[in-house]
Amino acid sequence: MPLTSKGPRSRVARYFISAISGMLPVLLGVVILYWQALRTLEQSTAQTAQEAVRQFDLMLDNTALAARALLPLAGQPCDNAVQLALREQVTRRPFVRATTLSWQKNIYCSSLFGGNYQSPVNPDDYVDGSLWLMNGNPVTPDTALLVYRLVEGDQGAFASVDSYHLTNALRLISRYAHLILQVGPNWLDANGKVHDNAVPVFAVAHHHLASGRYHYSVDAGMPEGETWRYMQARYPALFSLVVFFGVLAGVLAHWLQKRSSAPTQELQRALSANEFIPYFQPVVRGDTRQWAGCEVLMRWKHPKEGLVRPDLFIPLAEDSGLIVPMTRALLRQTAAQLAPHTERFSPGFHIGVNITARHCQDLELVTDCREFLAAFPPGHVTLVLELTERELIEPTETTRSLFDALHQLGVMIAIDDFGTGHSSLGYLRNFNVDYLKIDQSFVAMIGVDALSRHILDSIIELSAKLDLGIVAEGVETAEQCEYLVAQGVDFLQGYLFGRPLPCDEFIKSLGSR
Incomplete structure (x- = not known):
């Protein structure tokens, strides 16, 4: 990029800044990956705990059904019929290992001992x-x-689930998370041993979840260091990419520090040398796909760097106030290049040019537009000024007078990248506009993201209600084109119809159409 703010630094300073510039992306990337891995593990343990509760609730549902079916038999003699009923519940109910009956807090009949079995019951052993x-x-x-x-x-009536089912659930629900089942003061881990000491706290992504139906809870989590192990297992390609960008940032920082030209002075020099040139991207009609106009895009043809992307110099031009004379020069070049080919244009051929808040501070823009239109036969072209939102345009008396004068001149006003800026709706309320240009981010989501498509449909519906023309930017696929046409979009613009071209190539492509 041919824009830097200071001259070359000392060798030591350059290498130090380059090293810092290279390390920052790596450190930031590692932090982001660590945060993402920890977040993923936390979501995993939460889902694991939920699944564990679901499984244990299912087991207890079966034990509860078995106990409910056997309760009326409690107090009856432990004869063959009662023993058969006990064994039948063990056979019929999944997960049920044994069933037992008690009378007056004494167990007297069990499916495990073939009938009579005496043992006292201590209700305090049972949670609730x-x-x-x-x-x-x-x-x-x-x-x-x-x-x-x-x-x-x-x-x-009693029904029990043995450790086979319990430990299988604790062991198999998740490949990564460790699970613990806790009932009162006792807890069970995947090893099948019951403990009565404090429940361990997992170092990574600990999640505690209590059942809403039975008196137990589960704890899920992972041991210390699991986040790094997860990152090493899942993110090797991303680690390589982070290191690559770190090296790239360091090399780029080292190269940029060798540049020695003040940004504003470099822009002024380029303006004097006519290095800012127009490129033209076609705009087609939605119904016929015929070329209805073009958008004029500013490019910087630097003598050493070649073509410089507009996002690298347009913001600086706006901040320094040079965007106004640069746009004026662009309009004059556009008129000089396109006017000799007017006969190839369809009547009312649209020519779109971006303007910013800087252009709206006085009425000089009206003079620039009048000179531009004077270069073409009357009625052959329509100049469309596209309001960008990098700087907020205030609805002052000057701006209202400016837009009124432009409309009297036949110039049309469009809101560029509609739907992405904070002031798009404010522009509709405060200014008399003619077109809305849908931002390419919404177009790109056609067939991909339902929310963005709904926003897109709402913008199209809004334009119809306000009787405004609408242009969709960034159309790259036939699917996007067909969808927009079906929604009644007036004009389309994007790589599907043509990339930004210099004048000669644009006129040649126009002739072939």
Whole structure:
């Protein structure tokens, strides 16, 4: 880029600044990737906890159904019919490992012992009297059981889920997150052991979730260092890209520091040397695809750098006030280049030129436009001034007088990149405009993003209600073109119809059309 603000620095300073410039993108990239990885892991553990609660609720639903079906049998003798009912619930209900009956807080009949079995019941072992995570029973010692207890008066029914189902759920729900099931003071991890000490806190993405239906909770999380391991496993290409951009930024910073030209002086020099030249991009009619006009785009043809992108010098030109004489020179060059070819234009051929707030501070723009139109036979071209929003245009008496004078001259006003600036609706309210130009970001989302498409449809509908012409920018595919035409868009502009071209190539392309 041929714009810098200071001359060459010392060698040490240049290398230091270059190193800092190279390290900043790398550090920022690593920070962003770390934040993204941590956010992804947090979302993963939250989803894992939700899935675990769903699975355990499903298990307990089956135990609750089994206990509810058996409760009326509590207190009856533990005969063959009752034992068969106990075993039937174990067989019919998924996840149910054993069923038991109690009477007056004493277990007397169990599916595990073939009938009679005596054991007292301590209600305090059960959270809220209904759920107990116990470390095994006489049949399967040191093997976790989750027991569900249902009591009505002296009657009690029990159904349990063993560690096979519990640990499978803890182990298999997620490949990365660790899970813990907690019931009261006891908790169970994927190893199948019941603990009664404090529940461990995971170093990364810890998430605690309690069931809304039963008295238990789950904790999900990952061990320390998992974020870096996740980044190494998932982001190797992005790490390479970050390093590449860091090296590129360092090299670019080193190169830019060798430049020695004040930006404003360089722009003034280029203006005096007529290095700002017009490029023309066709605008076609939506219904016929015939060329209806063009947008004049300013390019800087630098003697050493070649063509300089407008985003590298237009903002500086606006800040320095040079955008007004640069636009004046652009209008004169455009008139001189296009006027000899007027006979090739369709009647009312639109020629669009961008203006900013700087152009609206006095009435000199009216004189510039009058001189431009005088170069063409009357009625052959229509000059369209496109309001950009890089600087806010205030609705003063001067601006209103300016726009009134322009309309009397036959000049039309368009709002450029409509829908992206903070003042687009304010311009519609304060100024008498003729066209809206839809920003290419909305056009690019056709067929991709429903929200952007709805915004696009709303802009088109708004233009119809206000009786305004509408131009869609950035049309690159046939799908976008067909959609916009179907919505009644008047004019289309984009690479599908032609790229910005110098005058000779533009006129040649126009002739072929």
